[in-house]
Amino acid sequence: MEKWKMYMEIYQMKQQGFKVRRIARKLGVSRTTVYKYLEKSPEEMSEWIASTRRRTRKLDQYELLIHTWLSEHPDLSGSQVQDWLQERYPDLSVGESTVRSYVKELREKYDIPKVLSPRSYEAIPELPMGKQIQVDFGQAKQKTGDGQTQKVYAICFVLSHSRYKYAEWLDRPFTTRDVIRAHEHAFEYFGGIPVEMVYDQDALIVVSENGGDIILTEEFQKYHRERKFQIYVCRKADPESKGKVENSVKFIKQNFAKNRVFRNIDHWNEQCLNWLKRTGNGKVHNTIKKKPAEVFSVEKKHLKPITKKIVISPMNSSIARAVRKDNTVLYESNRYSVPLGTYDKRKTVYVFVTEEKIIQIREATDGPVLAEHQLCHGKGELIQDTQHRRDRSKGVTSYMATVSEAFKDEDKAMEYLKEVQSKYPRYIRDQLKIILDKVKGVSSNVRDEALNECMERGFYSATEFKDVVSYLEKQHQSSKKATDIDIKQIKDGGKFDYDSMKPEVRDLDLYLKVLEGAVK
Template sequence: MLILETVVRIRREHADGKSIKAIARDLRVSRKVIRKAIRAPEAGFAYRRSVQPLPRIGPFQERLDTLLTENEARPRRERLRMTRIHDLLLREGFDGSYDAVRRYAKRWLDDRRKDAGDGAAAFIPLMFRPGEAYQFDWSHEDVEIAGKPMRVKVAHMRLCASRAVFVRAYPRETQEMVFDAHARAFAFFGGVPTRGIYDNMKTAVTTVFTGKERVFNRRFLIMADHYMIEPTACSPAAGWEKGQVEHQVQTIRGRFFQPRLRFASLEELNGWLEAECRRWAALHPHPDQRELTIAEAWDAERPSLQVMLAPFDGFHETPHAVTGTCLISFDRNRYSVMAKAARRAVQVRAYADRIVVRLDDEVIAEHPRFFGRDRMILDPWHYLPVLAKKPGALRNGAPFQDWDLPPALARLRRKLGTGDEADRRFVRVLSAVLTDGLEAVEAAIREALAAGAASDDVILNILARRREPPRPLTIATSEALALSHPPTADCARYDLLRGARAAA
């Protein structure tokens, strides 16, 4: 194939009167090519194949057309990959390459679109007013936490007007994580837009109807009402309806998460991500207002946002039964609760970072949330009423192994020593926490140890003395003993008692 410079030279020399034979001899090009270059309009000289030979696919063309037609009719998630279609042809005797099948499939699809009158996908540019809307989406990214590989679920939120971004990583993609991501994003942005744009994620949408009609999740609607947000769901498989956050997912993956991030904990990772979001806003210009950075456009949009009075109480509540060992099973782990809830039904409120267990309206346990499995998270204080009745469990009870006691109690236990009698005496002091409180018991222990008396009787005596109300301290004086109404001397009163005889 001739390069453009050669074609231009041929046309110029021919225009100057040089013969085709002479040009062909000088350039060592056939006269047929010379004539074609001269006849080409505007030096346009390109080879176009009018007929595409199919030496390998030819005998299998009808079968391949059938496979492609059937594959096109399948739902998107069930469609066969082109490598699978090539494998099916190989099983039927086809000996051609995968590239031949791929190229044929591309031409086949282009021809179908032309026949249907479908051109290239076209879209309308969107414009949003300051404070009008945000877009939300999830992505899955690979990181390394505490030296171990981990796939985290990353929440992405983007203000549509200023293009400010917020990114936070979570171990799960559950509803309580959605609530936490919204609370933290609105606090980061400094306010709340009036409309949120989502895909049809199950944590937000319960039922998808034709068009834009949706049935949203009840708790999700309560969150939207709390922040005064109008939720909007995109059409299924129509990512362009929230194209800003879709583009953000790809950009953040390449700019933030590659190469693979390594941090000691998720909290450290999220602190770094928040700082990177601010840095991104400060360094990059606004795509529509090139004279402004994203941070400057964000500052201009902030007064248009709604004020967030308080974060939403974003929990996911489920009922659970407490075992006889004062444990509940939640998310493949076991957590302890207060002993009074044994063998009763409780409600577990799961937050993004903790769980709260309630019995009716009383909180009976609160633990940091653990996202592994087969872990037992115990609070020794939950078992104190049971320990008061069974002091022998102090030695081998699972909640009391490696118990990190308060300083005063730890000193007392060392003073009392080891053995069954020492454990019994120590449990007597521990039991006083149920009635007097931890601070009062620690103060009594410190007083007893300062006096050199490491005895449970002395400590309990100090607590009892402090519980009695103090007697008033008064000094008896003559003025204080003076009568308010001094008696009057009157002997005639005795005659009245004697009656008529006294008068005679």
């Protein structure tokens, strides 16, 4: 009956002279549907409706199952129903809109209204002047002059009482250093500092928040100690607790950024400041019914004055990242490779983006570069340096021969490596790479001594071999220091004690004590 009613309404409106576009808009259907109905005569329409009644739909065989789900879980969505069906019937191919329509029909047929859990709100009094600033982030995609798309990132500050706003943009993701520098610019723009700052649980600012115990990131913690403002962190998945800045971010994106052509980031920020003066802070606010700029002229006197200016250099901005198990670092939804063996679940590396759009991954903010890659603008890509991959061009035997060449007694080294292979057959290439990387930077004496110690003690593991080499290196360095002191004494005219040239005899139990963790 619904289809026939729709057909009659379309037919009558067409006879009255309405155009197809107007009919579609008035009835809430697509123009394609209107054209399809108009092509049919009343007889053809009647036959078509009758045929649809007899037609078996794909989901009819699952009606009882879906009805059971909806009865037990009235808040179940159409997309969840589709997921549950595909989980039980992997070969079922059905569109999400089809499932949604079918679920809607079943709700009407069996009178199962969808249960909603709306959040209750209450009006709260306005905060005192100078009390609070709310902070939030946003991002937008803008068209450039050459027709390309540029992603831009914003941080927004809003004074809770006057709704006076400040925003700053970057053409790359923010780092903690960028956030701190934006804070300084905002305080300078406002002419003072509030009592309290409100944040989301953003990884650039907050490491964790558990029942009121807030752990800030190391860099932001140092900044917080200097500025000494109070911090309020919103609960997870509760953006509405800082609704003033949420609305402001939306306002900036919809009113300032939307449809605006991006030229460069400096020009973009200049335009944004002009927009704030003209519109963002210059027009009457819907809630307070006043212009934020006018209210701010009074609120400004209640902010704490800035007694000390903190200069944050824009250079060396980095983002801390964990190394994944596959020896990659995630940045902007892409994976960038690091050398094999870098992974450690407790290890943090630092990602830098240079002006030339080169990704640099370092062990420390001022440490050596682990990896360099060209910045990828796609999503879900793996950017991998061939030098970071296992050497699969040669077999394991050939690889073992290459590693054994680093030792004086190659046969003995090969015997040791075969034992390692028997212990770690699946990971032998990783084991060989760790050993080879370790012996490259040490003297031949240390290599051979480490080999002998490992074979005597039964340490057939690359990690244990690496630990023994490190221990022996320290011992040799200590001995060299003592020798250098004696040589200096001779040069200064002192007597040299030749008995002191006897080699030190070390108790082998020291090795066991140092390496007891590896033995376990």
